[in-house]
Amino acid sequence: MTNRAMIIGGGIAGPVTAMALRRAGIDSDVYEAYGRGADGVGAFLTLAVNGLEALRPLGLYDLVCDLGMDTPRMEMSNGSGRLLASVRQPGRTLKRADLYRVLRDEAVRRGVRVHYGKRLTDAEATADGVRAVFADGSAAEGDLLVGADGLRSRTRTIIDPGAPRARHVGLLNTGGLARGVTVPGTPGTNHFIFGRRCFFGYLIAPGGEVWWFANPPSPREPTPEELAAITPERWRARLEELFRDDTGPMLDIIGATEHILPGWNTYDFPTVPKWSDGRMVIIGDAAHATSPSSGQGASMAIEDAVVLATCLRDVPGTRDAFAVFERLRRERVERVVAQGRRNGSGKAPGAVRAFLRDLTLPMIMRQVDKRNSLAWMHDHRISWDDRVTTAAG
Numbered sequence: 001m002t003n004r005a006m007i008i009g010g011g012i013a014g015p016v017t018a019m020a021l022r023r024a025g026i027d028s029d030v031y032e033a034y035g036r037g038a039d040g041v042g043a044f045l046t047l048a049v050n051g052l053e054a055l056r057p058l059g060l061y062d063l064v065c066d067l068g069m070d071t072p073r074m075e076m077s078n079g080s081g082r083l084l085a086s087v088r089q090p091g092r093t094l095k096r097a098d099l100y101r102v103l104r105d106e107a108v109r110r111g112v113r114v115h116y117g118k119r120l121t122d123a124e125a126t127a128d129g130v131r132a133v134f135a136d137g138s139a140a141e142g143d144l145l146v147g148a149d150g151l152r153s154r155t156r157t158i159i160d161p162g163a164p165r166a167r168h169v170g171l172l173n174t175g176g177l178a179r180g181v182t183v184p185g186t187p188g189t190n191h192f193i194f195g196r197r198c199f200f201g202y203l204i205a206p207g208g209e210v211w212w213f214a215n216p217p218s219p220r221e222p223t224p225e226e227l228a229a230i231t232p233e234r235w236r237a238r239l240e241e242l243f244r245d246d247t248g249p250m251l252d253i254i255g256a257t258e259h260i261l262p263g264w265n266t267y268d269f270p271t272v273p274k275w276s277d278g279r280m281v282i283i284g285d286a287a288h289a290t291s292p293s294s295g296q297g298a299s300m301a302i303e304d305a306v307v308l309a310t311c312l313r314d315v316p317g318t319r320d321a322f323a324v325f326e327r328l329r330r331e332r333v334e335r336v337v338a339q340g341r342r343n344g345s346g347k348a349p350g351a352v353r354a355f356l357r358d359l360t361l362p363m364i365m366r367q368v369d370k371r372n373s374l375a376w377m378h379d380h381r382i383s384w385d386d387r388v389t390t391a392a393g
C-alpha cells in the first residue's frame with residue numbers, strides 16, 4: 001500500500017496530483033526547484049474545457065474559474081486583415097502565475113506539504129521505496145516518486161538516461177500586457193493573426209488590458225545565452241519590424257506594452273518512450289510536452305494527475321498502476337502533441353503555403369465547427385467514480 005508520494009515539481013501537474021492523491025487516500029510532499037512566487041509574471045494560458053472539467057472531481061473547478069476570463073470564441077485573420085475563421089472554442093484564459101499560486105495554496109490548505117528551493121538532482125530505488133536527492137544536499141524518501149518537473153524534467157532522464165531531447169518547433173515566444181490602447185474585437189475572444197512574417201495572438205481582458213503573445217519564426221534553436229542577450233529594446237524593434245507590413249492592431253499593442261517578456265524557445269516531444277521505472281513515473285510536460293499551439297498542455301497535465309491518482313487508488317502494485325496509467329494516457333496525449341505540431345506549422349509558412357492556408361483554412365475551420373471534429377480533444381471527460389481495472393482496452 002502506498003502511503004507517501006514524493007512529487008517533483010510545483011507547477012500545474014504537481015499540486016493537482018497531490019490533491020488527487022489526497023482524495024485517493026495517499027499523502028504527498030511536493031518538491032519545487034524555485035522559491036515561492038518565481039513563476040513568470042505576465043504570461044497567460046488558456047485552459048480548454050476538458051482540462052477545466054477534469055478539475056471538477058477535485059473540487060477545483062470553481063476556484064480556477066474565479067481567475068481570468070471565459071474565452072468562448074477564436075477568430076483568425078491574415079496579415080491583410082482578412083477574417084479567415086470565427087469558431088466556438090470554449091475555455092478559460094488566465095495568468096499563468098495566478099494559476100500556479102492558487103493550485104499551490106489550495107494544496108497547502110488541504111494538507112499537502114510544499115517544499116521550495118528543492119531541485120531534484122538524483123533518485124534511486126530503495127528496498128521498499130525511492131530516495132530523492134536535491135541540489136542543496138538534502139534527501140527525502142517515499143513509497144513512490146512522481147516527476148511533474150516539466151519540459152526539462154530531471155526525473156525523465158533518471159528513469160531513462162537515453163530519453164529523447166525536446167524537439168524545437170521553429171518558433172520563439174514572447175508577449176506582454178498592453179494598457180491604455182483600444183483595439184478591435186470582443187472581450188473574451190481569442191484573436192489570432194497570421195502575419196506575413198510572424199504569428200500574433202491577443203485578447204481583450206474585461207478591464208481593457210490587452211494580453212498578447214507573438215511567435216517569431218526561428219528555424220535555428222537559439223541558446224539560452226543568445227536569448228538572454230536580447231534586450232527588451234531589441235525585442236521591441238524586432239517585433240515592430242516583423243509586423244511593419246501587416247494590417248491589424250499589432251504595432252499599437254506592442255507600443256502600449258511597457259514590459260515585453262524576454263523571449264523563449266518552443267518545444268514539443270513527439271514521443272517519450274519510457275514513462276516509468278519501478279516506483280518512479282513522469283506526467284505532464286515531463287512525459288509529453290506539446291507546443292503551445294495545441295492549447296492543451298495544462299489540460300493534459302491536469303487530466304494526467306487525476307488519472308494517475310485513480311490508477312494508484314484502484315490498481316494493486318505501483319508498477320502495475322503506472323503501466324495502466326500509461327495505457328490510459330499515451331495515445332491521447334501523443335495525438336494532442338501531433339495536433340499542436342499541425343496547428344503550429346501554419347504560423348511561419350512560406351508565401352505559397354500561406355496562400356494555400358488562406359484558401360483552405362476558412363473551409364477547414366467551418367468543418368471543424370460544424371462536425372465538431374475536435375470533440376475527441378474537448379469532449380473527453382475523466383471519471384473519478386469508475387474503477388480502473390488492469391484489463392486491457
Ligand SMILES: Cc1cc2nc3c(=O)[nH]c(=O)nc-3n(C[C@H](O)[C@H](O)[C@H](O)COP(=O)(O)OP(=O)(O)OC[C@H]3O[C@@H](n4cnc5c(N)ncnc54)[C@H](O)[C@@H]3O)c2cc1C
Nearest residue numbers: 009011012013033045046119120149150284285296297298
Ligand atoms: C508560452 C506558453 C504558452 C502556453 N500556453 C498554453 C495554453 O494556452 N494552454 C495550455 O493548456 N497550455 C499552455 N502551455 C503549456 C503549459 O504551460 C504546460 O503544458 C503546463 O504548464 C505543464 O504543466 P507541468 O506541471 O507538467 O509543468 P510545469 O508547469 O512546467 O511545472 C514544472 C515544475 O517543475 C519544476 N521543476 C523543474 N525541474 C525541477 C527539478 N529538477 N526539481 C524540482 N522541481 C523542478 C519547475 O520549476 C516547475 O514549477 C503554454 C506553455 C508556454 C511555454
